[in-house]
Amino acid sequence: MSRLVLLAFCTALFIAGTAAAKPGDADKGKEIYDKRCTWCHGAEGDGAGAAKDMLNPPPRDFTSGNYKIKTSSFEDMTPNDDDIFRMIRDGMPGTSMPGWSDVLKEQDMWNLVAYVKTFAGFDKPPATQVDFGTRISSSAESIEKGRKLYEDGDRCVECHGKSGKGSASKRLKGDAGERTWPRNLTKPWTFRGSDDPKDIFARISTGIAGTEMPSFADPKSKKKLTVEERWHVANYVASLAKTGRKVDADNTVVKADKLQGDLPNTPDDARWEKSTPTTFYLVPQLIGEERYFKPSNDTITVRALYNDKAIAMLLEWDDRTRSIPGDETAEKLADAPIAEDGVAVQLPVTIPKEMQKPYFGMGDAARPVNIWHWKSGAKDAAESINLLNSRGFKEIEKRDAVAAGLNAKASYSDGTWKVLITRPLTTSSPEKDVQFTEGKFIPVAFAAWDGSNNGEKGSKHTMTTWYWLLLKPASGYKPLVAALMVMGLFAGGLLWWVRRARNPAG
Ligand code: HEC
Ligand code: HEC
DSSP, X not given: OOHHHHHHHHHHHHHHHSOOOOOOOXXXXXXXXXXXXXXXXXXXXXXXXXXXGGOSSOOOOXXXXXXXXXXXXXXXXXXXXXXXHHHHHHOOTTSSOOOOXXXXXXXXXXXXXXXXXXXXXXXXXXXXXXXXXXXXXOOHHHHHHHHHHHHGGGTTHHHXXXXXXXXXSSOEEOTTSOEEOOOOTTOGGGOTTOSOHHHHHHHHHHOOTTSSOOOSSOTTOTTOOOHHHHHHHHHHHHHTOOGGGSOOTTOOEEXXXXXXXXXXXXXXXXXXXXXXXXXXXXXXXXXXXXXOOOOSOOXXXXXXXXXXXXXXXXXXXXXXXXXXXXXXXXXXXXXXXXXXXEEEEEEESSXXXXXXXXOTTTOOSSSOEEXXXXXXXXXXXXXXXXXXXXXXXXXXXXXXXXXXXXXXXXXXXXXXXXXXXEEESSOSOTTTSOOOOTTOEEEEEEEXXXXXXXXXXXXXXXXXXXXXXXXOOSSOOHHHHHHHHHHHHHHHHHHHHHHHHHOXXX
């Protein structure tokens, strides 16, 4: 294809993809709404659908008139039709609000726009719009200006923290009294309205209705920013992305590199930076007795290294609250009851010959699992590493972690836990402990607990499905490359499972 044809083709696609406001028919919209949207948003549009108590954040109450992602000015509650259309078409990342473009025709979505507006009685377009001025493109200079403005007088730091991870320093609430969290700005793929600086600019300008995220275009604000300043801040926020910690659905294998000499013995050892991170979704545990739907931890990043004696795993995840039972400040920030934070690694006792995984609850009678469970400790109790052998939820044996050579060390800094767990490759009880072998695909799964999130403990936690751990032989090993490609094919199926688990209504 010549470049010109390609360009014309792309332009056509672009035009087709751009929402051109078409008048919607509210009556037709109601028919679709009653079929597709009431489960979450409620028949009256008040957010009181059947799924309401299972969702965090809660489904929007349209009667409140609060629209988070809008381009009309901060003074005007009414969003543009395009704004609503976009959220219906694309969905809202980081929430259960799905995108509908695969299911509904474009006109259906415009009809829905017309209908949902009626709940708040919006019958006129907004009178004023966000003033975008002239876009300032990103550059080192602009990012640096943005950083200063972000930190000045704690402007954004107050809620989002210096690192942008939003580690809690105070409790924030939404209009309906629900607990809300400042967005983790290092994970821009969770932004409801995209990480394009233009979108970030709009959010800073309008604030986020129904939450404590304020408008910085409001002349009455002591922390007001000019149009130019808002572009610098938007460029800075976009630069905070830690893309290495984004889930790559094709990557289902934790690859451990072999080291000559000692393994790192702290979570902050610089050698970890050189190892390959793999990030997985954490989904609520829905199989065990106490079902739980409102997780706060969303992903976990895993690295592994080994030498000829032992294996070391580094587990890293963002948790806005360090949960210390007995500590006054931690208890104030927690949603009671407070419990310890924690993380666990689950491995089969015997590495299956074929690429077969144990039952993903907690093993079963035929295929028992090892569970390494680290807990963060309390005000007057140190952190601990625990070893369990399990054949399903009912048959759990507590074992001596020290005797099996398990060791853990953790660090918490600015909203991130890093937990290092080490174990010798082999132990003296091969019938009870997994024996690590080079070049084999070893099933592995992870779990995490946020003790400040209504006391997650026991079976109330988030987890991954089964993935693989591979101790990469030091010298190249061709059959592995082929096997890794097969893994890629599995990934599609896993993603489907994760989506379903994240969106119980879908
Ligand atoms: C599985 C639950 C679920 C279903 C089904 C669902 N929504 Fe939502 N929706 C949500 C949640 C949760 C939010 C709030 C997200 C937030 O506050 O960040 C939301 C928010 C919205 C918003 C607000 C956008 C904004 O800028 O604030 C609109 C509009 C919306 N939904 C429309 C719809 C329509 C139309 C349907 C049916 C076609 C629908 N939703 C179906 C869960 C759902
Ligand atoms: C008083 C607390 C507070 C301050 C100050 C604050 N924010 Fe926020 N911010 C929030 C909250 C809360 C949310 C999440 C709202 C929600 O629940 O959707 C948020 C969300 C965001 C988002 C996510 C947008 C999206 O599409 O999801 C961005 C970007 C953001 N803030 C940037 C900033 C910047 C930049 C500043 C400083 C100029 C700032 N915030 C100041 C509380 C604050």
